[in-house]
Amino acid sequence: MKSILTKNQIKLTVKRLAHQILENHLNLENTVLIGIQPRGIFLSDRIVDELKNLIPSDKILYGRLDITFYRDDIREELKLANATKIPFSTAGKNIVIIDDVLWTGRTIRSALDALIDFGRPQKVELCVLIDRRFSRELPIQADYVGRAIDTFPSQKVYVRWQENHGGDEVILE
Amino acid sequence: MKLSSKNLLGIKDLSREDIQLILSTASQFKEVLQRPVKKVPSLRDVTIVNLFYENSTRTRFSFELAERRLSADVLNFAAGTSSAAKGETLLDTVNNILSMKVDMVVMRHSATGAPHFLAQHIPAAIVNAGDGINEHPTQALLDAYSMQEKTGRLEGLKVAIIGDIMHSRVALSNIYLLTKMGAEITIAGPPTLIPKYLQEAFNVNVTYNVKEALQWCDVANVLRIQLERQNQPLFSSLREYNLAYGIKRSLLDSIDKDIVIMHPGPINRGVELDSDVADGPYSIILNQVENGVAVRMAVLYLLSPQSANS
Numbered sequence: 126m127k128s129i130l131t132k133n134q135i136k137l138t139v140k141r142l143a144h145q146i147l148e149n150h151l152n153l154e155n156t157v158l159i160g161i162q163p164r165g166i167f168l169s170d171r172i173v174d175e176l177k178n179l180i181p182s183d184k185i186l187y188g189r190l191d192i193t194f195y196r197d198d199i200r201e202e203l204k205l206a207n208a209t210k211i212p213f214s215t216a217g218k219n220i221v222i223i224d225d226v227l228w229t230g231r232t233i234r235s236a237l238d239a240l241i242d243f244g245r246p247q248k249v250e251l252c253v254l255i256d257r258r259f260s261r262e263l264p265i266q267a268d269y270v271g272r273a274i275d276t277f278p279s280q281k282v283y284v285r286w287q288e289n290h291g292g293d294e295v296i297l298e
Numbered sequence: 299m300k301l302s303s304k305n306l307l308g309i310k311d312l313s314r315e316d317i318q319l320i321l322s323t324a325s326q327f328k329e330v331l332q333r334p335v336k337k338v339p340s341l342r343d344v345t346i347v348n349l350f351y352e353n354s355t356r357t358r359f360s361f362e363l364a365e366r367r368l369s370a371d372v373l374n375f376a377a378g379t380s381s382a383a384k385g386e387t388l389l390d391t392v393n394n395i396l397s398m399k400v401d402m403v404v405m406r407h408s409a410t411g412a413p414h415f416l417a418q419h420i421p422a423a424i425v426n427a428g429d430g431i432n433e434h435p436t437q438a439l440l441d442a443y444s445m446q447e448k449t450g451r452l453e454g455l456k457v458a459i460i461g462d463i464m465h466s467r468v469a470l471s472n473i474y475l476l477t478k479m480g481a482e483i484t485i486a487g488p489p490t491l492i493p494k495y496l497q498e499a500f501n502v503n504v505t506y507n508v509k510e511a512l513q514w515c516d517v518a519n520v521l522r523i524q525l526e527r528q529n530q531p532l533f534s535s536l537r538e539y540n541l542a543y544g545i546k547r548s549l550l551d552s553i554d555k556d557i558v559i560m561h562p563g564p565i566n567r568g569v570e571l572d573s574d575v576a577d578g579p580y581s582i583i584l585n586q587v588e589n590g591v592a593v594r595m596a597v598l599y600l601l602s603p604q605s606a607n608s
Binding site for chain 2: 145191193194196199200201202203204206207209210216238239241243244272298
């Protein structure tokens with residue numbers, strides 16, 4: 126078991142990701158943030174909290190997307206669906222998808238399909254806390270990366286949060 | 299994460315956890331139905347046949363919409379215009395359809411137990427869309443979903459089921475479901491339309507006084523008088539039924555609380571339910587129909603075939 130990010134590092138990384146998003150999308154003009162259910166929400170909540178310190182909160186459009194019904198492995202295993210809540214139109218908007226770990230890219234593939242059903246966005250970007258590079262099964266890359274790591278397929282990355290595990294940490298097993 | 303049964307033949311076979319899983323999945327599908335594109339690709343590799351041996355508008359359209367909004371391929375069968383009219387047996391018809399690589403069967407039949415019979419002979423998943431006077435499970439699920447959506451709970455909810463209980467598969471499925479979920483039930487209607495064993499078998503209250511039931515309940519589920527299933531007179535006339543057991547505005551005004559009015563449709567207006575109640579502010583009848591699509595999407599999604607290695 127190896128620590129990838131400690132509590133303090135996560136705090137700094139979230140701050141950096143929020144600033145990088147703002148750098149590219151000044152005042153989040155015409156830009157919306159979408160957290161991926163269930164575990165991407167913990168990261169997107171933190172990023173949104175950070176952004177509220179930087180710009181007026183009424184500039185922030187933030188939604189949650191569940192991709193269960195778009196998965197490519199439905200015939201192998203049914204997963205429990207979580208709530209989707211996108212209370213605004215995403216048509217013509219820049220979307221920043223936020224998830225905790227980018228691994229095979231299949232979740233993001235499903236998310237792209239799902240988002241199109243909410244209207245045609247202008248542009249879609251991806252923000253992740255952990256990028257398991259060299260493990261991709263689809264041609265998908267992130268625009269904002271907390272930490273890129275090299276892993277074997279047999280290894281597992283656990284992103285734990287105060288909300289679900291009583292403390293913030295990222296570990297590799 | 300799946301249901302404990304591979305078919306949905308009746309609420310009788312479901313556990314409390316199954317029911318909760320269906321209702322929570324339905325609420326996610328309800329959100330899908332608010333999107334600009336009201337469709338998900340989940341069942342794009344699945345073919346479903348709707349076998350309707352008995353007439354239906356709402357249920358058939360609701361199932362068909364649910365199937366299409368899951369991206370399934372859909373076949374429709376109506377007994378009157380098919381080879382069933384030439385005397386082909388149910389099992390022959392279904393086996394012929396299944397040999398064309400159909401994965402799931404949605405069936406309504408006037409014979410009690412028809413889908414249970416079919417389940418013993420075919421591998422495809424079966425969803426009962428109403429069998430005789432036995433069960434109509436997806437109606438009970440959408441009723442429960444609508445009650446929960448409107449009142450916020452099922453546990454401890456007081457539900458009156460009023461009308462033709464004897465011939466109603468909706469009543470039986472509702473009783474099974476509400477009992478499993480911890481709701482309280484009162485059955486009301488004329489003595490000739492309420493089966494005698496009901497009270498002991500299900501631990502429900504029975505009254506022949508509709509006003510008493512309305513005064514007691516939070517939700518009144520008013521059922522249709524099923525004249526097509528009554529082969530002997532069980533009450534004197536429709537007008538007298540309306541006077542004694544029909545739900546009217548004046549009756550609702552005479553009780554000292556607001557209750558939710560439900561009806562599975564089709565309504566006999568002016569018999570079991572007056573128009574000013576059916577179209578009034580306490581009625582959630584059209585919400586029930588709307589929720590029906592989401593609930594059926596949940597059932598079909600959760601019963602959809604899984605590959606053998608899982």
